[in-house]
Amino acid sequence: MKNINLGLFGFGSVGHGLYTALDQSTGFKAQIKRICVKNKDKSRDIDMQMFTFEKDDILFDPEIDVVVELIDDAEAAFEIVKTAMENKKHVVTSNKKMVAMHLQELLDLQRKYQVGILYEASACGSIPIIRTLEEYFDNEELVQVSGIFNGTTNYILTKTIKDGLTYAEALKEAQLKGFAESDPTNDVEGFDAKYKAVIIALHAFGIVVPPTEVLNFGISTLNEMDILYAREKGFNIKLSPIIKKTSEKKLALYVLPRFVNSENHLYKVENEFNGVIVEGKFSGEQFFQGRGAGSLPTGSAVLSDISALSYNYQYEYKKNTQHQTHAYTNDADIDIYLRFDDDEILKELNFKEIRARFYSPNHNYVLGTINLLDLRSKQQLLLEQRLFCAVLG
Numbered sequence: 001m002k003n004i005n006l007g008l009f010g011f012g013s014v015g016h017g018l019y020t021a022l023d024q025s026t027g028f029k030a031q032i033k034r035i036c037v038k039n040k041d042k043s044r045d046i047d048m049q050m051f052t053f054e055k056d057d058i059l060f061d062p063e064i065d066v067v068v069e070l071i072d073d074a075e076a077a078f079e080i081v082k083t084a085m086e087n088k089k090h091v092v093t094s095n096k097k098m099v100a101m102h103l104q105e106l107l108d109l110q111r112k113y114q115v116g117i118l119y120e121a122s123a124c125g126s127i128p129i130i131r132t133l134e135e136y137f138d139n140e141e142l143v144q145v146s147g148i149f150n151g152t153t154n155y156i157l158t159k160t161i162k163d164g165l166t167y168a169e170a171l172k173e174a175q176l177k178g179f180a181e182s183d184p185t186n187d188v189e190g191f192d193a194k195y196k197a198v199i200i201a202l203h204a205f206g207i208v209v210p211p212t213e214v215l216n217f218g219i220s221t222l223n224e225m226d227i228l229y230a231r232e233k234g235f236n237i238k239l240s241p242i243i244k245k246t247s248e249k250k251l252a253l254y255v256l257p258r259f260v261n262s263e264n265h266l267y268k269v270e271n272e273f274n275g276v277i278v279e280g281k282f283s284g285e286q287f288f289q290g291r292g293a294g295s296l297p298t299g300s301a302v303l304s305d306i307s308a309l310s311y312n313y314q315y316e317y318k319k320n321t322q323h324q325t326h327a328y329t330n331d332a333d334i335d336i337y338l339r340f341d342d343d344e345i346l347k348e349l350n351f352k353e354i355r356a357r358f359y360s361p362n363h364n365y366v367l368g369t370i371n372l373l374d375l376r377s378k379q380q381l382l383l384e385q386r387l388f389c390a391v392l393g
């Protein structure tokens with residue numbers, strides 16, 4: 001593909017980042033022909049002639065080769081992407097929610113219309129994890145992929161442990177610095193990290209996991225006692241998705257806070273940075289760190305995908321099509337710390353084993369083993385009672 005003409009959807013943080021990265025790129029060149037945005041009253045800092053508010057101006061323009069979807073509305077994004085692919089246009093997107101919620105449909109669309117969709121920016125921003133899994137680990141059996149996939153929560157957690165801020169203070173600071181949205185639910189409750197983990201699971205293990213099946217328990221119930229516990233034990237707290245084989249053919253995935261000690265690679269991943277640990281059967285542990293969000297880092301990942309399309313690169317999903325894939329399970333035992341108020345909850349949660357109990361006037365906790373199925377079924381109860389749990393180790 002030569003002289004690529006791009007049709008861009010969205011001119012927010014990532015859209016701007018792509019525009020700048022393209023403008024300043026000394027190597028690869030492509031032209032943005034049109035930009036579709038939503039708000040007619042917003043002032044724009046580039047020529048208004050570039051903009052349209054009508055999606056069909058891009059989707060049905062025969063001169064546009066690649067649709068770059070960078071909007072913040074997952075359902076509208078899917079409609080855009082679907083129509084683009086039906087019109088034989090390749091797609092690049094940064095929209096993790098859209099990709100994770102529609103993975104199977106996107107696989108089917110690619111096969112049916114023989115066009116590619118690349119989405120490196122959707123999982124851990126500038127860390128090239130998807131292409132690494134696709135190209136480098138395409139044949140090696142992986143055992144586990146884990147990490148820090150959300151910069152907002154990592155920023156908040158770093159501030160609580162390192163600077164002694166409370167959760168509320170750290171969240172406010174993250175919002176003031178533009179790392180957290182005014183409604184932080186998507187980040188702090190672990191949805192964002194879950195979408196990324198679902199995408200990574202497809203490329204690492206060949207399996208399409210419906211996001212609704214996956215437990216995401218976030219950091220919104222973290223309190224001073226949990227922070228004190230972590231600090232006293234020398235742990236850092238990370239919101240960490242874990243995707244792991246539980247047996248030869250079974251794969252579990254969950255997003256939970258995690259206490260990590262100084263020997264873990266994730267311990268030193270601070271502030272808005274992301275980290276990914278890939279554990280292969282033969283290669284052992286590999287660690288990747290980088291900026292998981294931000295205008296230019298994300299724009300650069302989008303640019304890299306556009307450049308890859310220029311030499312006809314497409315994901316092959318070898319682990320999905322050629323390898324024996326895994327079945328998804330929530331039947332996995334995990335070791336957790338649970339802060340609680342009333343012993344009743346321990347019975348409800350059906351702990352398999354409790355190894356330590358601590359009671360004091362303002363802090364009760366247990367350390368024990370629980371099945372993910374039990375934890376998932378009582379998630380709402382934990383949230384209602386403002387309890388906090390974290391994976392150990």
Ligand SMILES: NC(=O)c1ccc[n+]([C@@H]2O[C@H](COP(=O)([O-])OP(=O)(O)OC[C@H]3O[C@@H](n4cnc5c(N)ncnc54)[C@H](OP(=O)(O)O)[C@@H]3O)[C@@H](O)[C@H]2O)c1
Binds near residue numbers: 038070292
């Ligand atoms: N920000 C990051 O660091 C980052 C990192 C990785 C992935 N992502 C993902 O990238 C996507 C974009 O994020 P962002 O931070 O750039 O969002 P943003 O700053 O809020 O910008 C969103 C853009 O989408 C446009 N838009 C919304 N609905 C539209 C529609 N139906 N048709 C056309 N345009 C529409 C908005 O138009 P107006 O300008 O008219 O309002 C705006 O330009 C999201 O899916 C996000 O999850 C973001």
